[in-house]
Amino acid sequence: MADNQNANKNPDKNGFYGEYGGAYVPEMLYPNVKELQERYREIISSQDFRQEYTGLLNHYSGRPTPLYYASRLSEKYNTKIYLKREDLNHTGAHKINNAIGQMLVAKHLGKTKIIAETGAGQHGVATATVCAMAGLECTVYMGATDIKRQAPNVARMKMLGAKVIAATSGNQTLKDATNEAIRAWINSPEDTYYLIGSVVGPHPYPDMVARLQAIISAEIRIQVQQRHSSEFPTRIIACVGGGSNAAGAFYHFIDHKATELIAVEAAGLGTETAETAASLHVGKMGIIHGFKTYLMQTEDGQITEPYSISAGLDYPGIGPMFADLFDKNRITCLAVTDNEAMEAGLELARLEGIIPAIESAHALAALTKIDFKPDEMTVLNLSGRGDKDLDTYSNYLDKSN
Numbered sequence: 001m002a003d004n005q006n007a008n009k010n011p012d013k014n015g016f017y018g019e020y021g022g023a024y025v026p027e028m029l030y031p032n033v034k035e036l037q038e039r040y041r042e043i044i045s046s047q048d049f050r051q052e053y054t055g056l057l058n059h060y061s062g063r064p065t066p067l068y069y070a071s072r073l074s075e076k077y078n079t080k081i082y083l084k085r086e087d088l089n090h091t092g093a094h095k096i097n098n099a100i101g102q103m104l105v106a107k108h109l110g111k112t113k114i115i116a117e118t119g120a121g122q123h124g125v126a127t128a129t130v131c132a133m134a135g136l137e138c139t140v141y142m143g144a145t146d147i148k149r150q151a152p153n154v155a156r157m158k159m160l161g162a163k164v165i166a167a168t169s170g171n172q173t174l175k176d177a178t179n180e181a182i183r184a185w186i187n188s189p190e191d192t193y194y195l196i197g198s199v200v201g202p203h204p205y206p207d208m209v210a211r212l213q214a215i216i217s218a219e220i221r222i223q224v225q226q227r228h229s230s231e232f233p234t235r236i237i238a239c240v241g242g243g244s245n246a247a248g249a250f251y252h253f254i255d256h257k258a259t260e261l262i263a264v265e266a267a268g269l270g271t272e273t274a275e276t277a278a279s280l281h282v283g284k285m286g287i288i289h290g291f292k293t294y295l296m297q298t299e300d301g302q303i304t305e306p307y308s309i310s311a312g313l314d315y316p317g318i319g320p321m322f323a324d325l326f327d328k329n330r331i332t333c334l335a336v337t338d339n340e341a342m343e344a345g346l347e348l349a350r351l352e353g354i355i356p357a358i359e360s361a362h363a364l365a366a367l368t369k370i371d372f373k374p375d376e377m378t379v380l381n382l383s384g385r386g387d388k389d390l391d392t393y394s395n396y397l398d399k400s401n
């Protein structure tokens with residue numbers, strides 16, 4: 001297709017993917033962001049870094065993660081479905097790939113303190129984990145509402161030695177925690193590294209996080225080739241909150257149009273309602289947390305509060321790479337409601353003996369919306385495991401019985 005010819009997985013030198021991205025930061029943060037912009041490529045491609053990063057991914061997190069042929073799921077949809085098992089990573093999701101990488105970047109930059117934002121607490125736990133392992137001081141900002149909703153993850157972070165600070169502005173969720181983390185960074189820029197949890201934020205974070213998650217698609221290509229006539233599956237499906245697991249699963253396929261890329265947003269109660277988090281479906285261009293993207297906002301530009309049953313998808317924006325890939329028709333974007341996701345999560349548990357994170361269940365629900373042919377090969381990125389979501393699953397089961 002002519003109009004996706006220049007769909008790009010890499011931003012220009014100012015961090016723009018087409019019209020999206022960039023680095024809109026306050027003057028106080030400029031030196032920090034500039035330092036990172038100038039050094040991240042050289043650091044993450046250095047041999048030292050590659051060795052430490054690969055070593056930790058393999059021996060600490062348990063990579064490569066399997067590509068599992070889900071035979072009963074495949075039978076149900078009369079096609080071939082493979083699950084990329086990011087749920088088997090240490091701490092239960094893909095987030096550790098990025099946390100390990102950025103922890104090493106922070107060390108290469110000589111930083112001694114790490115700060116992070118977290119919504120559901122998964123990124124906070126991954127960050128607290130790698131900081132404990134590397135002996136770095138860790139502070140995690142989390143919305144007061146989320147601290148109450150996600151008590152087990154708060155306990156984990158504390159046990160790992162991190163300080164958890166409540167953000168008490170706005171809805172007291174992820175957006176507010178991010179504002180708080182940025183404020184803290186402004187106050188102690190010299191020794192502090194801000195470890196962002198997705199392909200969002202000012203340049204170079206979206207590109208850096210995408211490169212650190214790209215290990216997922218590097219493995220998929222090898223694993224697909226071992227079972228298929230080529231290294232290119234028919235399609236890859238992933239859920240998108242900020243977009244880091246999707247960026248990782250798509251990365252090495254973006255330039256190969258033979259593979260269809262399907263991004264699944266959280267519709268919440270429906271994209272036609274106000275209770276949604278489907279930024280590509282309902283957002284308009286705006287700026288949040290230092291970058292330009294599709295953003296959920298009111299007529300006069302106030303950011304609206306997102307809603308999804310899944311705390312990990314509950315963000316009013318989306319990574320700039322996806323905004324651009326969407327405009328250029330390189331990705332197909334679907335939206336899945338809370339109930340569709342819950343049903344898909346229960347289905348996977350019963351068909352395959354795998355309890356998925358509710359985020360990942362959104363990707364699974366997309367299976368009901370696709371016309372499959374029997375010999376097509378679909379790879380679904382199972383971004384995380386559902387242990388953290390047991391309460392939500394059992395409440396749902398109680399209600400539907």
Ligand SMILES: *Cc1c(COP(=O)(O)O)cnc(C)c1O
Nearest residue numbers: 241242243244245312359383384
């Ligand atoms: C955080 C999270 C997500 C959403 O974040 P992305 O950056 O869009 O990947 C998805 N799945 C799981 C399991 C998560 O923990």
